[in-house]
Structures are given as C-alpha cells and as structure tokens.
Amino acid sequence: MRNTILPAILVLAAICLSNSVRAEDLVWATGRVVDAEGRPMANAQVAVYDDANKVSDYARTDSQGEYAVAVPRRVLHIEHHHGHGFIAEVFGGVSRLVIGTVGFVANPLRAGVRAVTSSQAAAFADPLTKGGIAVGGAVIDKALFVVSPRPHRRTELEERKMPGALLVKVIAPDRSDVVGVARIYWLQDETFRAGGRQTHTLAAWIDPVELAPAGSEKPSRIDGRYLMFTAARIEPSLAEHGQLVRISAILLSPPSPTVHCVVVARSSRTGQKWELTPIGNGRYSCEFAIDKHFPFDDQTISLIAYAADERHSGRRPDAERAIEGAGMWNPKQPFQYDPLLVVSRSRADLTLTVLRPQKQKHR
Numbered sequence: 001m002r003n004t005i006l007p008a009i010l011v012l013a014a015i016c017l018s019n020s021v022r023a024e025d026l027v028w029a030t031g032r033v034v035d036a037e038g039r040p041m042a043n044a045q046v047a048v049y050d051d052a053n054k055v056s057d058y059a060r061t062d063s064q065g066e067y068a069v070a071v072p073r074r075v076l077h078i079e080h081h082h083g084h085g086f087i088a089e090v091f092g093g094v095s096r097l098v099i100g101t102v103g104f105v106a107n108p109l110r111a112g113v114r115a116v117t118s119s120q121a122a123a124f125a126d127p128l129t130k131g132g133i134a135v136g137g138a139v140i141d142k143a144l145f146v147v148s149p150r151p152h153r154r155t156e157l158e159e160r161k162m163p164g165a166l167l168v169k170v171i172a173p174d175r176s177d178v179v180g181v182a183r184i185y186w187l188q189d190e191t192f193r194a195g196g197r198q199t200h201t202l203a204a205w206i207d208p209v210e211l212a213p214a215g216s217e218k219p220s221r222i223d224g225r226y227l228m229f230t231a232a233r234i235e236p237s238l239a240e241h242g243q244l245v246r247i248s249a250i251l252l253s254p255p256s257p258t259v260h261c262v263v264v265a266r267s268s269r270t271g272q273k274w275e276l277t278p279i280g281n282g283r284y285s286c287e288f289a290i291d292k293h294f295p296f297d298d299q300t301i302s303l304i305a306y307a308a309d310e311r312h313s314g315r316r317p318d319a320e321r322a323i324e325g326a327g328m329w330n331p332k333q334p335f336q337y338d339p340l341l342v343v344s345r346s347r348a349d350l351t352l353t354v355l356r357p358q359k360q361k362h363r
Contacts, residue, residue: 027076030068031182031206033061033170036218040065041211044172050075051161076184077163078202078340164339166206168222175211176220182207185226186259187339188307204339205257224345226254227261229303232348239290240355247276248285249303249348260308261343262315266329267352268300275315276303294354300331301352305344 033044046067047058057069073079160167164184171177186205212220232249239245247265263276263284270293276284306319322341327333335347 025072026070027073027078027187027202027204028068028070029076029166029184029204029206030066031168032208033065033067033172034208034210035175036210036212036216038210041172041175044170044175044209044211046209047169048075049167049169053167071166073202076166076204077161078187079163162336164204164337168206168209170209170211170220172211174214176214176216178209178211178220178222180222182209182222183224183337183345184339185224185254185345186257186343188257205254226252227259227305227343227345228252229305229344229346229348232303232350234301234350234352237351238353238355240357241290241292241294243290244287245290245352246285246287247274247301247303247350248283249276250282251284251305251344252282259343260310261305262308262319263303263305263344264315264320265301265303265350267294268302268329268331269295270299273320290354296354296356298351298353301350302329302331303344303348303350304329304342306342 029048031046033041033046035041040061040063042061042063042065044061044065044067045058046061046069047055048069048071050056050072056071056075059067059069061067159165160181164187165181166183167180168182169177169179184204184206188203189201207222207224207226210221210223212218228251230250230252232247234245234247236243236245249263251261251263253259261278263278264273265276265286266273272293274286274288276286278284304323306316306323309316319341323329326338326341328335328338328342328347331347331349337345
C-alpha cells in the first residue's frame with residue numbers, strides 16, 4: 001500500500017507547487033516561545049499575518065518551545081534579488097534546512113502552508129514526510145481567536161512593512177498574549193530536492209517571544225536584541241595625525257543558528273574601510289593609524305555587519321558594493337535593516353574628530 005501512496009503524494013505535491021505557491025516564493029521561518037524565566041513553552045499557539053490582517057500560517061510550539069511557519073515572501077516584504085551580493089548568494093549549494101529534511105505532502109483537508117520544527121520532523125521515519133508540508137492558499141483559523149480576540153486596530157503599521165518584519169500573535173493558557181511585530185534576525189539560502197529537482201528557498205529565524213503570566217506587571221514581549229550593535233566605541237575619539245585609534249563593538253549572536261559575520265567600519269568623509277576582528281563573546285575590534293589622508297575635524301565612522309561566505313574567508317566586495325549602493329553606510333540616511341543585504345539590525349555611527357596641529361608660538 002505504501003508504495004502506491006508515495007507516487008500519488010508526489011504527483012499531488014507537484015500539482016500544488018505548480019498551481020499555487022512555489023517553493024521559491026516561500027520563506028521557511030522558525031522561532032521560539034519561552035516563559036519569563038527563559039524556559040521553553042510547549043503548545044503555545046503562534047499565528048502570522050499578512051498585510052490584510054489575515055492569518056498566513058499558524059503553528060503550535062513543540063517541547064523545545066520551537067515553532068515553524070511557511071510564509072510567502074510578500075508577507076515578509078522580501079523581494080526577489082538577483083546578484084549584487086545579497087545574502088541569498090552566500091550559502092548557494094549548501095543544504096542546511098531550518099526544519100531538517102523537507103518533503104512536500106499534499107493535504108486536501110488543509111488549504112494553508114504548514115511547516116514543523118526540526119524536533120517534530122525527527123519523529124517521521126520517512127524523509128519524504130518530514131515537515132508534513134501542504135502548500136496552498138492563505139488560511140484563517142477561527143478557533144485561534146476564540147481564546148483571544150483578533151485585534152481590531154493596526155499597530156506599528158510602518159514598521160510591519162519593513163523588509164523582514166512579520167506581524168505575529170502568540171497565545172498560551174494563563175499567559176498574557178503578544179500581538180506585535182517580530183523581525184527576521186537571520187536569513188539564508190537553502191537547497192533541497194522536491195519532485196526530482198533541486199529547489200532553492202529561504203530559511204529564516206524570527207525574534208523569540210517571551211510570555212509573561214497573566215496579570216503580571218511584566219508584560220509579554222518580543223525580544224529583538226540579536227545581532228544589534230551595542231557598546232560601540234572609538235578610542236580616543238579626539239586624535240591627531242599619526243595617532244593610533246581603536247574601534248570596538250558588541251554584536252550579540254543568537255543561540256541558533258551559528259552565524260558568521262563580517263563587521264566593517266567605513267569613514268563617511270573618505271570612504272576608507274576597516275574590517276573588525278572577532279575576539280570572542282560577540283566582541284569585535286580593530287586598530288588603525290590616523291594618517292595624512294584623514295581630513296581634519298569631525299567625521300562619522302559607521303559599522304555594519306553582513307553575512308560571511310563560509311567558502312571564502314574575509315571581506316566580500318560584492319556585498320559591500322551592494323550595501324554602499326543601497327546607501328546603508330550613509331550616516332545622513334536612516335538605517336533600514338534588510339535581511340537580504342545585511343546581518344546587523346542596526347548601524348553603529350561613531351564620531352571621530354581629527355585635531356589640527358597646534359601652531360608654534362612665536363617668541
């Protein structure tokens with residue numbers, strides 16, 4: 001019986017992929033829900049919305065507090081980019097899916113797009129059925145809102161339409177609900193085989209959610225601290241020609257996945273760049289001398305991180321050209337995080353003042 005079912009599943013899956021949502025149009029995203037003490041919360045319900053406030057996909061967390069959803073790129077406001085050093089190029093040919101081995105399984109009873117976490121996928125013996133994915137249109141889960149009513153107003157409308165932003169609702173018994181904008185903190189290209197052909201899609205990791213007890217003074221929240229620059233400094237910030245200065249910063253890495261970044265500082269006045277070296281615990285630093293090419297007075301040194309190429313160490317000129325072309329290093333422009341282009345969710349702008357030499361006093 002099994003030998004006859006599997007070909008039928010493959011045929012149905014191919015039909016679903018060709019008629020509705022292509023794998024290339026989906027982003028497979030995983031996140032985590034924990035309690036106020038950081039312990040994983042199982043069986044929490046997570047729903048993600050599109051711009052029309054309809055549920056695009058939903059899931060329950062597993063025993064590790066993890067959930068996975070599959071959403072169209074348009075819901076995350078992620079465009080198709082070709083070339084120009086975008087992050088999707090970094091991991092080409094690498095199969096390291098967020099949900100393990102993935103197979104498409106047609107499910108006529110469910111019109112939505114479903115994904116599962118890696119721990120859930122491990123329970124399936126057949127690699128084809130790992131993931132239990134059915135591809136179709138958007139769904140509205142009415143039962144979800146019996147527990148907690150659907151919000152009637154849009155919150156942070158501008159923020160939710162930025163690249164990588166996703167409106168989520170998370171609920172659990174005896175816990176305060178969360179309705180807010182979560183962000184992708186890491187995005188990578190994945191390859192897998194489906195229907196006898198190799199397919200590329202994007203795997204993403206979403207901000208973790210912390211659910212506080214109902215009635216607690218501490219509200220439930222979405223934790224967006226990963227891959228944000230903190231404690232950025234330039235010392236000394238007042239320097240003369242010939243003097244050595246040091247730039248340091250912290251870029252907090254997430255517990256999952258293992259990320260590899262290149263951190264680069266750029267001068268707003270000269271365009272000169274310096275790579276910061278990782279020194280452990282999310283800390284980066286570099287030193288350089290103030291040579292004659294540095295102009296006098298104030299100048300901004302801006303730090304940005306992008307994804308490293310695991311096949312080739314060092315800086316990536318293609319990525320840096322794309323970042324510069326997008327104006328992301330320009331301190332006069334607001335920084336807009338785009339997970340297809342940069343890794344750091346903030347830009348650290350530091351002010352360096354190069355002092356003019358003192359004139360000798362005439363006696």
